[in-house]
Amino acid sequence: MAERITIAGVMTGTSCDGVDIAAIEFDPESWTPKWEASLPYPKKLRERVFKLQAPGAKTSVEEIFSLHTEIGDWFGDVLLDLIEGLSADERPAAIAMHGQTIAHHPTKRPHGFTVQLGDPTRVAEKTGRTVISNFRQGDLAANGEGAPLVPLYHYLLSSILPGGHDGIAIHNLGGISNFTYIDPKGGIIACDTGPANVWIDAAMEKNTKGKKHFDAGGAVALEGKINLPVLKALLKHPYLKLPAPKSTGRDDFPPEYFLSRAKAVKGNDLVATATAYTVETIAQAYERFILKDRQPLSAIYLCGGGAKNEAIRFWLSDRLDGIEVRTIEDHGFESQYIEAQAFSFLGYRSLLGLPVGGKWTGVEEFAPPGMITPGKNWMQVLKSLP
Ligand SMILES: Nc1ncnc2c1ncn2[C@@H]1O[C@H](COP(=O)(O)OP(=O)(O)O)[C@@H](O)[C@H]1O
Ligand SMILES: [Mg+2]
Structure with a gap:
């Protein structure tokens, strides 16, 4: 069947204990969990992420954006490694990555913000896959909390x-x-x-x-x-x-x-x-x-x-x-793996242009879902959507 797509959800939560990855295959009528994997957080990256969130932390634009790039490269390497070990049938066409939260202040309205690090273009480039990321920003833009999204x-x-x-x-x-x-x-x-x-x-x-x-x-x-x-x-x-x-x-x-x-x-x-x-x-x-x-x-x-x-x-x-x-x-x-699976599902919704929040995030109507970074396989992704 053409309208079928496997999406790997990638979750790194506030614990910074590791990256959880879970793939689900979707078609318009059903969803089937396919596989899961988990890898530990590199110690140095974990320390830098925690340091940014300490009360009164002083940081620099350079530190934030180099971390953004390095986390993106880490995700990309981890995923490429994993994908190479999978059979053709198990390989995801898209990657739905939550990113590493370093700040979540939705209520500083009207200019609330939430920041997830991990450059999606690094992941798209390394893996050749289409990446969906920045799931929370659209919800915030529509005056939502941007969380919880699960x-x-x-x-x-x-x-x-x-x-x-x-x-x-x-x-x-x-x-x-x-x-x-x-x-x-x-x-x-x-x-x-x-x-x-x-x-x-x-x-x-x-x-x-x-x-x-x-x-x-x-x-x-x-x-x-x-x-x-x-x-x-x-x-x-x-x-x-x-x-x-x-x-x-x-x-x-x-x-x-x-x-x-x-x-x-x-x-x-x-x-x-x-x-x-x-x-x-x-x-x-x-x-x-x-x-x-x-x-x-x-x-x-x-x-x-x-x-x-x-x-x-x-x-x-x-x-x-x-x-x-x-x-x-x-x-x-x-x-x-529930959260990683949740982001796989939200990745699917994003590809379909459907919102990822709702009444519980404070959004009654449409809010833009995750952002899409087309990979080399973008045309194939489009063909696998209903
Ligand atoms: N065997 C266990 N017993 C008790 N707590 C655990 C165990 N395994 C994991 N945890 C807790 O779960 C946390 C990670 O949960 P996780 O769902 O990955 O959170 P996050 O989304 O924040 O990364 C760890 O930091 C630890 O506190
Ligand atoms: Mg975790």
Whole structure:
């Protein structure tokens, strides 16, 4: 069939733990996940990305744009390598790359901005493929938040998850935490709730002097004791009180913010307190945006790297009594690749000229989707679209 295209979604989130790549084949009637891959973040690049987001960071145009080029080259090399190892049938015709966020300030209206690094022309040139990038800018231009953008893919997933028509949420635990609630009629409520792993990772790095980047399985948190006064003080963060639509990023919740306010908390307790903050801010968001209005919520499906953190899962389940907290892994999906798959889907929508946000980003009508950088195969891409 001619109208069929494989798109590789490429995601590098706020955690900077690595690049997740997931390919889906689309035709007008169906979508089929094809393959996934993950590669670690080069240490030097990761450090430079974090440095740009530290509070009061001083930087230069040269640093920002050389990083833009280097991340683009890194993506291009990684993808070329991967593509060369694939069979002709598995090779993607297009690459939908999110890019590395270094700033997300949508609400500085009328001139809000969001910045994702990684030059798409580098990727198009190296791979010969067509690249879709800069997914958030068009949404911002139409006065949207530009985030979260995964809800349309979560909506697609909900149709194949148990209870998907009874009111469920799909909850992504990356560096930042965001949920998509799909009501029984198919309506969507979604927003970022605050940090998922940024502070947990920072606590782990502090405790281990940088040797460990995350709390595997949540084991450290489960050993620690939550410092309630510190938790309570941190819950005064202004983002938590904002109405939806809303979105946030590492620069609203920098590790330094947490570590300086939790100075008195040590060892496992620091990790436990960061984890409790993630859980409490998530629970409050559900209470405020879903449960208060008596919307049915039968289950929350966790995805993203934090779905592997049992402390988050157990504590959230305790906190939201009566609501099933599951992971999407139990239903045949790898939690780590949901976001990369989402961007593959948003890449497809962009090629069709369809918006990638919606009511939940604050955009009711059309907003320009991802930007297209034609590759050498552009005519072939056009022929594979309906
Ligand atoms: N086995 C695990 N146990 C607990 N947490 C994990 C595990 N694997 C990954 N994570 C967490 O997930 C984060 C990465 O999640 P990811 O979905 O890739 O986020 P992002 O989109 O921000 O890159 C890591 O920084 C870590 O905190
Ligand atoms: Mg990641």
